[in-house]
Amino acid sequence: MTTIITGANRGIGAGLLAAMAARGDDVIGTSRKATGDLVPCDVAQPDGLTPLVTALGARPLDLLVCNAGVYLDRGQKLDRGFPPEDWAAAFAVNVTGVFLTVQALLPALRKAGGKIAIISSQMGSDTRAPGGSYIYRASKAAVLNLGRNLAADLRHEGIAVGIYHPGWVQTDMGGSGAEITVETSVQGLIARFDALDLHSTGSFLDYDGRSLPF
Numbered sequence: 001m002t003t004i005i006t007g008a009n010r011g012i013g014a015g016l017l018a019a020m021a022a023r024g025d026d027v028i029g030t031s032r033k034a035t036g037d038l039v040p041c042d043v044a045q046p047d048g049l050t051p052l053v054t055a056l057g058a059r060p061l062d063l064l065v066c067n068a069g070v071y072l073d074r075g076q077k078l079d080r081g082f083p084p085e086d087w088a089a090a091f092a093v094n095v096t097g098v099f100l101t102v103q104a105l106l107p108a109l110r111k112a113g114g115k116i117a118i119i120s121s122q123m124g125s126d127t128r129a130p131g132g133s134y135i136y137r138a139s140k141a142a143v144l145n146l147g148r149n150l151a152a153d154l155r156h157e158g159i160a161v162g163i164y165h166p167g168w169v170q171t172d173m174g175g176s177g178a179e180i181t182v183e184t185s186v187q188g189l190i191a192r193f194d195a196l197d198l199h200s201t202g203s204f205l206d207y208d209g210r211s212l213p214f
Contacts, residue, residue, distance in 0.1 A: 002026045002059050002112070004052065006043055006101060007068030009035050011171035012119065015186040016065060028055055030068070043068050043097030044089075049104040056105070060112030063193060064105055066098045067119045073135040087135050094139035099146060113158040117193050118147040122165040122206070127213035144204060144214065151202035160201040164192055167207045180207075 003020055007013040008029030017029040030041035030052055039055045042048030070093045072086045098118060122128060124140025144163050151161035166189055168179045188207035204212045
């Protein structure tokens with residue numbers, strides 16, 4: 001099984017890479033900058049995906065995990081925060097970057113009849129709207145919408161798409177006071193990826209399998 005995980009240099013992405021490699025998967029991880037064995041890949045730039053496509057080569061792609069993401073507006077205040085450059089940068093990675101990655105790797109996914117897993121967040125739910133973090137919430141809502149529409153368009157090609165909330169995880173992004181460990185999130189997410197098929201395509205699930213409101 002060949003898998004690509006974007007944003008695999010730390011946190012959930014690094015955890016997924018290690019766990020999937022340990023079970024014997026052929027895993028390619030990426031990082032925005034060259035780091036160790038990770039493939040340098042800037043998902044926000046069309047030509048930034050070239051090294052990743054080259055690294056995959058002619059192999060069919062069984063699973064693409066779109067994990068790369070940024071949270072730039074943590075703690076910003078409504079009256080003086082959320083500058084336009086943060087909106088542009090966040091959407092470039094969290095939304096456009098997902099689309100460009102899928103687009104670049106679609107031929108390889110078609111070869112395998114592969115699957116796409118998009119790491120979103122329950123913070124992107126329109127139903128749950130407690131306020132704050134406007135940029136991050138909006139970008140995760142947008143990528144949730146993107147995933148749902150990709151699922152509709154790719155179903156007839158046998159490619160399933162799942163959208164996932166990894167939980168509130170103890171990472172640099174989630175903070176040390178988060179609810180669950182990286183290991184718990186990773187174990188749950190991998191189970192969700194393995195179960196993803198055309199019957200569940202377009203679903204929005206928590207790491208533990210619970211359906212989340214759109």
